């Protein structure tokens with residue numbers, strides 16, 4: 109068991125996460141990994157793990173951020189040879205390394221940023237290169253900051269069935285519930301639109317699987333957005349599973365200003381699709397992709413997951429060869445995260461393949477095919493401490509994905525489980541308002557959330 113004793117909750121959380129990342133087996137085993145941190149005039153660290161019994165005194169700094177860095181640096185050096193998992197991310201525990209890189213870029217030259225990432229955060233060169241490549245692409249989308257810029261996110265929390273790796277809160281698509289949900293969502297979109305004067309920069313309908321709505325319902329949602337919010341620079345519908353998409357739905361989306369969709373295989377190996385409960389075949393993916401291509405969407409994204417059951421290098425290479433041949437504008441490559449609540453987590457699944465090698469292969473294969481990484485994030489319990497990376501052909505990066513990752517502009521949410529984020533550049537702070545996560549609350553108390561948002565809307569001229 110990992111036991112971190114520290115009165116400062118912020119330090120405690122960060123050190124716990126650092127140890128958990130590098131010693132995953134200690135999260136639940138019987139052997140203690142104990143670190144106590146006492147904050148007095150100095151910082152006193154007492155580390156007890158296997159045959160290591162060390163006491164370290166560090167000079168305490170004013171800023172908590174610096175104390176966390178110093179403590180993790182010491183632990184990194186002391187424990188490096190014992191790490192169960194090595195990665196390229198040094199002492200970084202946060203899920204969004206690009207946020208840090210962008211912040212450093214605001215005040216430092218590229219060389220200085222490189223040195224800070226290397227010498228302060230101990231990142232290895234491959235991670236530093238990735239951060240800088242992505243941050244340079246994002247920079248032109250984000251700066252100069254504009255406090256009155258906003259994006260619109262619409263959530264559809266339904267799926268036809270549950271995939272074994274997934275822990276997203278999704279509901280079964282019962283016909284009456286879908287109908288009622290559509291009505292409520294449209295009402296919420298209309299009321300929210302009273303607070304805006306200009307179109308959003310980007311629009312994203314995500315889920316769940318938005319295409320579980322039938323053509324008529326989805327049309328009503330898209331049409332409400334077009335009529336009440338106007339035309340944005342990018343309008344994405346995450347179609348997701350090919351078994352929910354047909355030509356008519358795609359054509360309706362295309363005719364109603366949607367210019368970016370995703371068709372998500374997760375893998376191009378038939379056996380794996382069955383094992384993860386995807387309920388569609390490789391052929392379905394190819395057919396759906398061909399339909400979408402005929403309709404000439406501006407951008408198609410395809411999601412893949414590395415580390416799925418019984419998938420090693422051979423299987424990933426096969427998936428990527430097929431996807432590369434299709435040549436979609438965007439590919440998003442996730443590393444499997446074993447999430448609480450998913451079937452794989454309950455089954456105690458692990459993939460024994462070398463995830464670092466698989467991740468490296470996926471990077472090489474996409475980059476060789478002229479895709480550039482343009483956003484990335486890390487999650488808890490990812491196999492091999494891997495990453496999720498969004499790749500794009502040049503100039504076709506998704507504006508919404510950058511906005512949601514880097515949190516430098518506001519996002520208005522609509523729909524159950526959605527969150528609205530109001531960004532204040534003056535203080536670099538986000539104020540969040542969460543919609544209900546229970547469908548009956550969403551149906552009956554939706555208006556309370558709209559009132560909560562009202563006070564923030566007044567701070568902006570959207």
Ligand SMILES: C[S@@+](CC[C@H](N)C(=O)[O-])C[C@H]1O[C@@H](n2cnc3c(N)ncnc32)[C@H](O)[C@@H]1O
Nearest residue numbers: 273274315316317348349372411442443444445
């Ligand atoms: C919000 S989900 C919705 C996508 C859509 N419903 C579909 O399944 O095609 C977005 C993506 O997250 C990824 N994802 C979901 N759960 C994951 C997990 N446990 N580990 C890694 N990636 C995951 C999948 O690639 C999925 O396409």
Ligand code: SF4
Nearest residue numbers: 267270271274276316
């Ligand atoms: S991966 Fe997509 S389709 Fe599968 S359960 Fe999760 S949200 Fe639903």
